[in-house]
Amino acid sequence: MHRCSMYDELIIVRNFNVLRYYTQCIFRLNNNNPHIIMKCSIPKGTRDFLPLEMARRNYIFETIRNVFKMFAFEPIETPSIENLSTLMGKYGEEGDKLLFKILNSGDFMKDVDFSQDYHKVVPHICERGLRYDLTVPFARFVVQHRDDLVLPFRRYQLQPVWRADRPQKGRYREFYQCDADMIGSESLLNELELVQMIDAVFSQLNVGVTLKINNRKILAGIAELVGAPNLLIDITVAIDKLDKIGLDAVKAELAERGLTQPQIELLNPIFELNGSPADKLNQLEKLFEGIEVGQKGVSEMRELFGYIQSVQPSCSVELDLTLARGLNYYTGAIFEVKANNVSIGSICGGGRYDNLTGIFGMPNVSGVGISFGADRIYDVLTELNGFPEGLSQSARVLFINFGEAEQAYVLKCAAQFRANGIATLVYPDATKMKKQMDFANRKNIPFVLFVGESEITNHTVTIKNMLTGEQQTLPLLDAIAMVK
Amino acid sequence: MHRCSMYDELIIVRNFNVLRYYTQCIFRLNNNNPHIIMKCSIPKGTRDFLPLEMARRNYIFETIRNVFKMFAFEPIETPSIENLSTLMGKYGEEGDKLLFKILNSGDFMKDVDFSQDYHKVVPHICERGLRYDLTVPFARFVVQHRDDLVLPFRRYQLQPVWRADRPQKGRYREFYQCDADMIGSESLLNELELVQMIDAVFSQLNVGVTLKINNRKILAGIAELVGAPNLLIDITVAIDKLDKIGLDAVKAELAERGLTQPQIELLNPIFELNGSPADKLNQLEKLFEGIEVGQKGVSEMRELFGYIQSVQPSCSVELDLTLARGLNYYTGAIFEVKANNVSIGSICGGGRYDNLTGIFGMPNVSGVGISFGADRIYDVLTELNGFPEGLSQSARVLFINFGEAEQAYVLKCAAQFRANGIATLVYPDATKMKKQMDFANRKNIPFVLFVGESEITNHTVTIKNMLTGEQQTLPLLDAIAMVK
Numbered sequence: 001m002h003r004c005s006m007y008d009e010l011i012i013v014r015n016f017n018v019l020r021y022y023t024q025c026i027f028r029l030n031n032n033n034p035h036i037i038m039k040c041s042i043p044k045g046t047r048d049f050l051p052l053e054m055a056r057r058n059y060i061f062e063t064i065r066n067v068f069k070m071f072a073f074e075p076i077e078t079p080s081i082e083n084l085s086t087l088m089g090k091y092g093e094e095g096d097k098l099l100f101k102i103l104n105s106g107d108f109m110k111d112v113d114f115s116q117d118y119h120k121v122v123p124h125i126c127e128r129g130l131r132y133d134l135t136v137p138f139a140r141f142v143v144q145h146r147d148d149l150v151l152p153f154r155r156y157q158l159q160p161v162w163r164a165d166r167p168q169k170g171r172y173r174e175f176y177q178c179d180a181d182m183i184g185s186e187s188l189l190n191e192l193e194l195v196q197m198i199d200a201v202f203s204q205l206n207v208g209v210t211l212k213i214n215n216r217k218i219l220a221g222i223a224e225l226v227g228a229p230n231l232l233i234d235i236t237v238a239i240d241k242l243d244k245i246g247l248d249a250v251k252a253e254l255a256e257r258g259l260t261q262p263q264i265e266l267l268n269p270i271f272e273l274n275g276s277p278a279d280k281l282n283q284l285e286k287l288f289e290g291i292e293v294g295q296k297g298v299s300e301m302r303e304l305f306g307y308i309q310s311v312q313p314s315c316s317v318e319l320d321l322t323l324a325r326g327l328n329y330y331t332g333a334i335f336e337v338k339a340n341n342v343s344i345g346s347i348c349g350g351g352r353y354d355n356l357t358g359i360f361g362m363p364n365v366s367g368v369g370i371s372f373g374a375d376r377i378y379d380v381l382t383e384l385n386g387f388p389e390g391l392s393q394s395a396r397v398l399f400i401n402f403g404e405a406e407q408a409y410v411l412k413c414a415a416q417f418r419a420n421g422i423a424t425l426v427y428p429d430a431t432k433m434k435k436q437m438d439f440a441n442r443k444n445i446p447f448v449l450f451v452g453e454s455e456i457t458n459h460t461v462t463i464k465n466m467l468t469g470e471q472q473t474l475p476l477l478d479a480i481a482m483v484k
Numbered sequence: 485m486h487r488c489s490m491y492d493e494l495i496i497v498r499n500f501n502v503l504r505y506y507t508q509c510i511f512r513l514n515n516n517n518p519h520i521i522m523k524c525s526i527p528k529g530t531r532d533f534l535p536l537e538m539a540r541r542n543y544i545f546e547t548i549r550n551v552f553k554m555f556a557f558e559p560i561e562t563p564s565i566e567n568l569s570t571l572m573g574k575y576g577e578e579g580d581k582l583l584f585k586i587l588n589s590g591d592f593m594k595d596v597d598f599s600q601d602y603h604k605v606v607p608h609i610c611e612r613g614l615r616y617d618l619t620v621p622f623a624r625f626v627v628q629h630r631d632d633l634v635l636p637f638r639r640y641q642l643q644p645v646w647r648a649d650r651p652q653k654g655r656y657r658e659f660y661q662c663d664a665d666m667i668g669s670e671s672l673l674n675e676l677e678l679v680q681m682i683d684a685v686f687s688q689l690n691v692g693v694t695l696k697i698n699n700r701k702i703l704a705g706i707a708e709l710v711g712a713p714n715l716l717i718d719i720t721v722a723i724d725k726l727d728k729i730g731l732d733a734v735k736a737e738l739a740e741r742g743l744t745q746p747q748i749e750l751l752n753p754i755f756e757l758n759g760s761p762a763d764k765l766n767q768l769e770k771l772f773e774g775i776e777v778g779q780k781g782v783s784e785m786r787e788l789f790g791y792i793q794s795v796q797p798s799c800s801v802e803l804d805l806t807l808a809r810g811l812n813y814y815t816g817a818i819f820e821v822k823a824n825n826v827s828i829g830s831i832c833g834g835g836r837y838d839n840l841t842g843i844f845g846m847p848n849v850s851g852v853g854i855s856f857g858a859d860r861i862y863d864v865l866t867e868l869n870g871f872p873e874g875l876s877q878s879a880r881v882l883f884i885n886f887g888e889a890e891q892a893y894v895l896k897c898a899a900q901f902r903a904n905g906i907a908t909l910v911y912p913d914a915t916k917m918k919k920q921m922d923f924a925n926r927k928n929i930p931f932v933l934f935v936g937e938s939e940i941t942n943h944t945v946t947i948k949n950m951l952t953g954e955q956q957t958l959p960l961l962d963a964i965a966m967v968k
Contacts, residue, residue, distance in 0.1 A: 038844045040570065040628040043612050046563035048625055050632065051639075054559040070902040072879035072909040075538040079530035079658050080564065080614075080644065081584075086524065100565075103585040103610055105648045107602050114598040118591050125609075126587055128527050130564075141532055144524040148534065150926045152912060154878070155535075160564065164589045174563050187912035189891075196899070310892045311899065360522045394638070395556035407673075408794045415680070415795065418554040425556040428636055428671035442634045 045165070045173030055392035057176075057378060060205070061158055064178045064372050067200045068156040071193055073180050076155045078137040080162075084129045090136045090359055092328075098163045100173075101126035130162040134179045134371075136359070142183065143360040151184030170344070170379060181369030183356060188300060190368050191333045191352065192307040198337055198348055199313035201372065206386055208340040209315050209347070214323035215301050216330050216351075218284065221294020222270055222321070225287060226263040234258065236324035239270075243322065247271060270321065277305045277319035300332060329353050335370060339380045347376045395425035396483055397447045397463075398440045403430040409456045413449070413476055420480050440466060447483050529649070529657030539876035541660075541862060544689070545642055548662045548856050551684045552640040555677055557664050560639045562621040564646075568613045574620045574843055576812075582647045584657075585610035614646040618663045618855075620843070626667065627844040635668030654828065654863060665853030667840060672784060674852050675817045675836065676791040682821055682832055683797035685856065690870055692824040693799050693831070698807035699785050700814050700835075702768065705778020706754055706805070709771060710747040718742065720808040723754075727806065731755060754805060761789045761803035784816060813837050819854060823864045831860045879909035880967055881931045881947075882924045887914040893940045897933070897960055904964050924950060931967050 042048060049057060081102060088096055104125055112124045131137050134157045142149065158178045165171055180197065182190045195211065202209045223232040234257035238250050245253075254264050269287055273280045281298050288294030301319060308317055323336050325346070332352030339347055350370030357365045381387050397417060399410050410426055417424040425445070427436045440448050450462040461479045464471040474482065526532060533541060565586060572580055588611055596608045615621050618641045626633065642662045649655055664681065666674045679695065686693045707716040718741035722734050729737075738748050753771055757764045765782050772778030785803060792801055807820055809830070816836030823831055834854030841849045865871050881901060883894050894910055901908040909929070911920045924932050934946040945963045948955040958966065 037627060037846045040624045040844055041567065042563050042570075042624075042628075043565050043567055046565055048563070048629065049559075049561040050629065051558035051560060054561060058559070069907055070905070072907045074535035074876075074878045075542070076535060077533040077538060079526050079532070081527050081530055081646070081658060083525065083527055086526075097589070101587040102614075103587055103606070105581070109598065109602040109605060112598075114593065114596075118593040121593060122587070130586075140524045140526075143521060144526075145532065145534065150923065152923075162565070174565060182912075185912040189885075189910060189912045192895075193910075200902075307891075307895070311895055360524055362521045392558075394558040401673075407791075411676075411791070411795055418684075421554070423553050423556045426673060426677075428666075428669040428673045439634065439636075 043173070045167030045171075047172065047174070051394060052392040056381070056387050057374065059387065059391055060374050060377050060381070061176075061178065063204050064201055064374070065156070065158060067197050067204070068180050070200070071154070071180075071197055073154040073156040073182075076138075076141065076157055077159060078131070078134070078141055078157070080130055080160070081128050082131050082137060082140070084123070084127055086140050087129050087132060087136060091132055095132060098165055099132055100130040100162045100164055102128045102130070104128075131159075132163055133161050134159060134177050135181075135356075135369075138179070138181060139357045139359060142365060143357050143362045146362065152182060152190075153184055154180070154182040156180045170376060172375065176374045178372040178374055179369060180371075181356075181367050183365055183367035186366050188303050188307065188333075191304050192311065194335065194350060194368060194370050195304075195308055195313060195317065196311060198335070198370065199315050201348075202337070203314050205377070205381065207377070207380055207384065209337050210340055211313075211315055211317045212320035212323045212336045212338070213301070213304070213317065214320055214334045215297040215332055216327065216334060217293050217297030217300065217332065218321065219297075219324070219327070221284075221288045221291045221297055222267070224291045224294065225270075226259065226266045228259060228263060231258055233327055235267075236327060239267075239322050240324040242271070273321065277301070277317075280319050280321075281305070304333065325349055326351050331355070333368065339384075342380045342383050344376055344379055344383075346373070347380060348372045392444075393446070394423065394443060395445045396423050397425070397449055398436070398443075398445045399424070399426045399449045399451065400433065400436050401427040401430045402450075402452065405453075406451045406456065410451050413451065413461060416476060417480055417483075420484060422480065422483060449479070527657070529651030529655075531656065531658070535878060536876040540865070540871050541858065543871065543875055544858050544861050544865070545660075545662065547688050548685055548858070549640070549642060551681050551688070552664050554684070555638070555664075555681055557638040557640040557666075560622075560625065560641055561643060562615065562618070562625055562641070564614055564644070565612050566615050566621060566624070568607070568611055570624050571613050571616060571620060575616055579616060582649055583616055584614040584646045584648055586612045586614070588612075615643075616647055617645050618643060618661050619665075619840075619853075622663070622665060623841045623843055626849060627841050627846045630846065636666060636674075637668055638664070638666045640664045654860060656859065660858045662856040662858055663853060664855075665840075665851050667849055667851035670850050672788050672791065672817075675788050676795065678819065678834060678852060678854050679788075679792055679797060679801065680795060682819070682854065683799050685832075686821070687798050689861070689865065691861070691864055691868065693821050694824055695797075695799055695801045696804035696807045696820045696822070697785070697788070697801065698804055698818045699781040699816055700811065700818060701777050701781030701784065701816065702805065703781075703808070703811070705768075705772045705775045705781055706751070708775045708778065709754075710743065710750045712743060712747060715742055717811055719751075720811060723751075723806050724808040726755070757805065761785070761801075764803050764805075765789070788817065809833055810835055815839070817852065823868075826864045826867050828860055828863055828867075830857070831864060832856045876928075877930070878907065878927060879929045880907050881909070881933055882920070882927075882929045883908070883910045883933045883935065884917065884920050885911040885914045886934075886936065889937075890935045890940065894935050897935065897945060900960060901964055901967075904968060906964065906967060933963070 084101065087099055101122060104127055109125065112121060114121055138155065138157065156179065158176060160174050160176050162174050165173060167173060198211055219236050220229065220232055223229045223235050228235065235254065238253040238257060242250050251264050273283050281302050285298050288298060323334055325334060325336055330351035331354040334351040335349055336346045337348035348370060352368040354366050355363065356367045399414055414424045414426050427439065446466055448464045448466055455461055460473050460475055462471060462473045463479050463482065568585065571583055585606060588609055593609065596605060598605055622639065622641065640663065642660060644658050644660050646658050649657060651657060682695055703720050704713065704716055707713045707719055719738065722737040722741060726734050735748050757767050765786050769782045772782060807818055809818060809820055814835035815838040818835040819833055820830045821832035832854060836852040838850050839847065840851045883898055898908045898910050911923065930950055932948045932950055939945055944957050944959055946955060946957045947963050947966065
C-alpha cells in the first residue's frame with residue numbers, strides 16, 4: 001500500500017544522454033556489462049546499519065528498554081517533525097542553528113522578501129523542523145496531554161534526534177537517544193532509582209563504570225561561600241577543568257573570569273575535600289554554615305548517598321564537585337557515567353530539573369531523568385570486545401534445495417521449525433550443492449538440513465553441524481529439539 | 485550527554501512583554517495561578533503516541549518482526565535523511581512534490597536567484613530530504629553495500645517514512661512501514677514464503693483476511709489479447725474498478741481510454757472467468773494461445789498456487805485479475821491483503837520487481853517484497869476490538885510508601901521483584917494511603933504491596949489483588965511467584 005512508482009524515471013538513468021542530470025554522483029564503469037553503476041551515498045553524519053550492527057545496537061536498546069520497563073517506565077513516542085515555534089529558543093542561539101528546518105510545501109516563495117538577512121527569511125519558508133532532543137518534545141507532550149497523565153508519571157522514549165552539527169568521530173547528525181524521566185514527585189527515591197537503573201544497565205552489559213554525582217545546590221553554595229553567586233556558572237566551569245589543567249591553571253582561569261584573589265583563596269577547602277562521600281559532605285556542611293542553599297544540597301546528597309549505600313550498587317558511585325554538566329537547567333542532582341577502561345567521555349547523564357514545562361508556561365512540574373548515549377555505549381562495547389557471540393544469526397537452519405521432488409516435504413518441515421521459534425531458511429533455488437553450502441558458510445548458518453527420498457519415507461531429516469562437521473539423521477522433532 | 489540547555493529562554497516565556505513572539509500559539513489563562521499555559525500542538529498529520537497506543541503498536545510491530553525473523557529476514561536501517569539526488573525522480577512528479585525537503589544550513593541564500601520559478605529555486609536551497617518510503621533507500625543501500633551482501637539477501641526494515649500528503653482519516657504525514665524484501669533469486673518459493681508470512685502475521689493477530697494475487701504478465705497478456713499492449717495501464721486501471729462501478733461503466737471507461745468496441749468485446753471472456761484459481765488459469769491458458777507473456781504469467785501463477793495448496797494457509801487466497809496495484813514497477817506477482825470484516829482498503833501489499841536497483845544503474849537484481857501497513861492494521865484491530873487485554877500494564881506491583889522506617893526493606897524487596905522480571909513501582913512519596921491507592925487504581929496496577937513492622941520481622945509482604953480485593957500475607961518469594 002505504501003509503495004509508489006520507482007521505475008517511472010528508470011528510463012532516464014538508462015539514457016546516457018541525460019546522465020548529466022546526476023551531477024552530484026560519481027560514475028564508474030563496470031567492465032562486465034555496459035551499465036553504469038552510480039556511486040550512491042548518504043548525507044554526511046548519517047549511517048546505514050547492516051544486520052550485524054543492527055543486532056548489536058538492538059542488544060543495547062533491548063537491555064536499556066528492559067531496565068526501563070522493570071522500573072515501570074512507560075513508552076511514548078513523539079513525531080520526528082515538530083513546529084519550529086516549539087523548538088526554537090529552547091537550546092540557545094547555537095542550538096537554533098543546529099536545528100534541521102523543513103521547507104514549507106507548495107509555491108509559498110513568491111510572497112517572501114529574499115533581500116532580507118537569511119535569518120529573517122527562514123521563518124517565512126520553514127515552519128517545521130526535526131527534533132533536536134527528546135526533552136523539549138517531552139515537555140511539549142506533558143503540557144499538551146496534561147489532562148490524560150496520572151502523576152507521578154514515568155516515561156521512556158527511544159527515538160532518533162537530528163542535529164546539523166559538524167560530523168566527527170562519535171558525533172552524528174542522526175542518532176538515538178534513550179531517555180527515562182519521572183515527573184511529578186520531588187522524592188529523592190526517584191534519584192535512587194535512576195542510580196539503580198544505571199547500575200542495572202551497565203551490569204547487564206558487562207561494562208565497568210563510575211557514576212559521578214553532584215548537586216546544583218552545592219555548587220550554588222560554593223558560589224555564595226566566595227561571595228559571588230552571580231559567577232556560579234563561571235566558577236563551576238573552571239572547577240570542572242581541575243582534572244585536565246591542574247589547580248594553578250584553574251585558579252588563573254577563576255581570576256580571569258572575575259574572582260578576586262581573596263575569593264579564590266576561599267575555595268581552597270573545596271579543592272582539599274577528601275574521603276568518602278559522607279566525609280566530604282561533613283566537611284562541606286561546616287563550610288556552608290549560614291548558607292541555606294548549600295546546606296540543602298548537602299542534606300539532599302546525604303539522603304541520596306544513604307539510599308545508595310542501602311542498595312549497594314555494583315558500580316562505583318562518587319560525589320564529584322567538579323561535575324558541572326547541564327547547569328543551565330538542572331536544579332538538584334546531576335549525574336554522569338564514564339566507562340572505567342575506555343576514554344570516550346560520558347556514556348550516560350542526567351539530573352533533576354524543577355521546571356520541565358516552564359518553557360511552555362506550565363509551572364511546578366518537577367522531574368528527574370537520565371539519557372543513555374547508545375552510540376557511545378556501542379563504541380565502548382566494540383573497544384571492550386563486549387558483544388555476546390551469535391547476536392546477528394539470521395537463519396539457524398538452512399534446508400538445502402534438491403528440487404521439486406522433495407519440496408512439499410521440505411516446506412512442511414520448515415513450517416514446523418518456524419512454529420518452534422527457529423529462524424529457518426529454505427534455499428530458494430535448486431542450484432549446485434557447493435553454492436548452497438558456500439552460502440551457509442558465508443552467512444554463518446550453524447545447521448544445514450538435507451532431505452532426500454529416504455528422509456521423506458522415514459519422516460526424518462539429515463542435519464549437519466557446520467561448526468563440528470558432524471552429521472546425523474534424526475526424526476524431525478528430535479532435530480528441532482537439537483537446534484532449538 | 486545529549487541534553488542541551490532548555491531553560492536559556494525560559495525568561496522569555498515568563499516575560500509577558502515578549503509573549504508576542506509566540507504568535508502561532510494560542511494562550512489561555514489558568515485561574516489557579518498567574519501563569520499562562522501555551523497551547524502546544526504538533527504539525528498536521530503527525531501524532532504523539534501515549535503508553536496505551538505504544539503498547540498496541542508494539543504488539544503489531546512485534547508480531548510482524550517475529551514472523552520476519554522466523555523466515556530468516558535480517559534487520560537493516562537507513563537514515564531518515566537521504567540526498568535529494570537519491571529520492572527525486574523515483575516516485576513520479578506527484579511524489580517529488582510530496583517529499584519533505586530540508587533547508588541547507590548556513591548562509592547559503594545570498595547566491596541564489598529567487599526571482600526564478602520556485603521549482604528551480606528549491607534545488608539550490610535544499611540538498612537533502614526525508615525518505616518517502618523504504619524501497620528506494622533499500623535500492624540505494626543494495627548498490628552502496630553490494631560488496632558486503634551475500635545473495636540471496638533478505639532484509640526487513642521497520643522505520644517511519646514521511647510524505648507531505650494532505651492529512652485525512654488513516655493518512656498521516658509520518659507513518660511506519662514494515663517491509664520485507666528478498667533479492668537475488670527468481671524462484672517462486674520466495675513468493676510462497678511471502679504468502680506464508682502474510683498468513684502467519686494475520687493468524688497471530690487474529691484478523692481474518694483475504695489475500696488477492698495477480699500477475700503483471702497476465703495483465704500484459706490481456707493487453708496483447710485485445711491488440712493494445714500500449715494500453716496495458718489504461719486497461720488494468722479500468723478493470724480495477726469493476727467492483728466499484730460495474731461492468732457497463734468499466735466498458736465505457738475502456739472506450740474513453742482508447743479501446744475500440746471490438747477490442748472491448750474481446751475482453752468479455754476475461755470478465756466471465758470463474759471457478760477456483762486453477763480453473764481460471766485453465767481458461768486463461770486457452771485465451772492466451774500464442775501470447776507468450778500471458779502463458780508465462782499463467783505458468784508462474786499455476787506453480788505458485790500449487791505451492792500454496794501444499795502448505796494450506798488459513799487465510800483465503802484468491803486469483804484476482806482486477807488487482808492492479810503497483811503496475812509501474814511490479815513485473816511478476818502482485819499481492820494485496822484486505823481484512824474480511826472491516827472496510828478500510830488494503831492492509832498489506834507487495835509484489836515481484838525485476839529491477840530493484842536499475843534506478844541506480846545496477847542491473848539484474850530481481851526481488852520480491854511485501855509491506856505491512858501498521859497504521860491500518862491498528863485501525864482494523866481497534867474496530868474488531870482485537871487487542872489482547874493488559875497490553876499497556878506499566879507496573880505489575882506497587883509498594884505503598886509508609887515512610888523512612890520501612891524504606892530499606894521495601895527497596896530490597898523491590899529489587900528482588902525486578903530481578904524476577906516483574907515491573908515494579910515504589911510510590912516515591914509517603915503521602916496519604918488513599919492517594920497512593922487511587923494512583924494504583926488509575927494506573928490499573930493489579931497488585932499492591934504493604935510492608936510494615938511485622939512484615940519486616942517475618943520477611944513477608946502483604947499483597948492485595950486490586951481486582952478481587954483479596955489480601956494475604958506471604959513470604960517474599962511466594963509473593964513473587966504469585967504475580968509472576
